[in-house]
Amino acid sequence: EVQLVESGGGLVQPGGSLRLSCAASGFTFSSYWMSWVRQAPGKGLEWVANIKQDGSEKYYVDSVKGRFTISRDNAKNSLYLQMNSLRAEDTAVYYCARDEVAAAGICMDVWGQGTTVTVSS
Amino acid sequence: DIQMTQSPSSLSASVGDRVTITCRASQSISSYLNWYQQKPGKAPKLLIYAASSLQSGVPSRFSGSGSGTDFTLTISSLQPEDFATYYCQQSYSKMYTFGQGTKLEIK
Numbered sequence: 001e002v003q004l005v006e007s008g009g010g011l012v013q014p015g016g017s018l019r020l021s022c023a024a025s026g027f028t029f030s031s032y033w034m035s036w037v038r039q040a041p042g043k044g045l046e047w048v049a050n051i052k053q054d055g056s057e058k059y060y061v062d063s064v065k066g067r068f069t070i071s072r073d074n075a076k077n078s079l080y081l082q083m084n085s086l087r088a089e090d091t092a093v094y095y096c097a098r099d100e101v102a103a104a105g106i107c108m109d110v111w112g113q114g115t116t117v118t119v120s121s
Numbered sequence: 122d123i124q125m126t127q128s129p130s131s132l133s134a135s136v137g138d139r140v141t142i143t144c145r146a147s148q149s150i151s152s153y154l155n156w157y158q159q160k161p162g163k164a165p166k167l168l169i170y171a172a173s174s175l176q177s178g179v180p181s182r183f184s185g186s187g188s189g190t191d192f193t194l195t196i197s198s199l200q201p202e203d204f205a206t207y208y209c210q211q212s213y214s215k216m217y218t219f220g221q222g223t224k225l226e227i228k
Contacts, residue, residue, distance in 0.1 A: 035217070037165075044206075044208065044219060044220075044221050044222040045157070045159070045165060045208050045210075045219045045222070046219065047210070047216070047217040047218060047219060050215070050217070057215075059215045059216050060216075061216065062122070095164055095165070100170075102155070102170040102171045102174065102212075103152070103170070103171035103174055104151060104152035104153050104154075104171035104172065105151075105152070105153030105154075105155075105170075105171065105211075105212035105213060106153075106212040106217075107155040107167055107170035107171070107176075107210075107212065108155070108157075108165075108167060108210070109167045109170075109176065111164035111165055111166075112164065113164055114164060
């Protein structure tokens with residue numbers, strides 16, 4: 001079964017750090033771009049970052065550039081999101097998703113169940 | 122950045138109705154447009170990719186159309202399980218963006 005399982009969420013103070021993990025199974029992880037997407041309470045979806053199969057290309061939404069770092073370990077079938085200098089507005093459910101090549105562009109066809117990050121004092 | 126604007130933001134409809142949701146991109150994105158369904162407390166689910174291709178396992182009452190800047194998601198005959206929030210998403214840019222969502226509610 002193709003599966004993504006996130007972990008590492010929790011309560012952190014403003015200015016603090018947190019590292020999210022996403023464990024992949026059931027597919028050849030090293031063959032896919034991967035993304036992180038978040039959803040603040042009661043709000044819509046926001047793409048956060050993505051990373052190429054070999055980690056050589058990474059892209060970020062402007063609001064997290066310089067604070068968040070996406071990475072991966074293909075030997076461990078794992079995706080990571082290192083989050084530093086956290087702000088209250090980073091409070092959200094964070095999902096990892098698989099980027100699948102579509103007839104036109106990329107679609108996110110497999111999603112994890114999400115992990116909750118709360119930034120509060 | 123490419124901005125995605127959905128309309129309406131919310132919609133009330135009845136079982137059996139035909140419903141159309143619109144998504145507009147701030148610049149041409151060819152057919153690099155996907156649609157997702159999300160139910161409360163659940164992860165999003167891919168419905169339509171590349172503007173008009175139905176994801177495997179998704180009922181045929183869902184369809185997508187459009188190219189360039191204007192796209193639509195149509196549900197031909199609403200079923201009770203279709204009441205959810207729907208999002209469009211562009212992948213023309215490597216920095217993906219989502220529309221703000223359309224909440225489909227029962228009338």
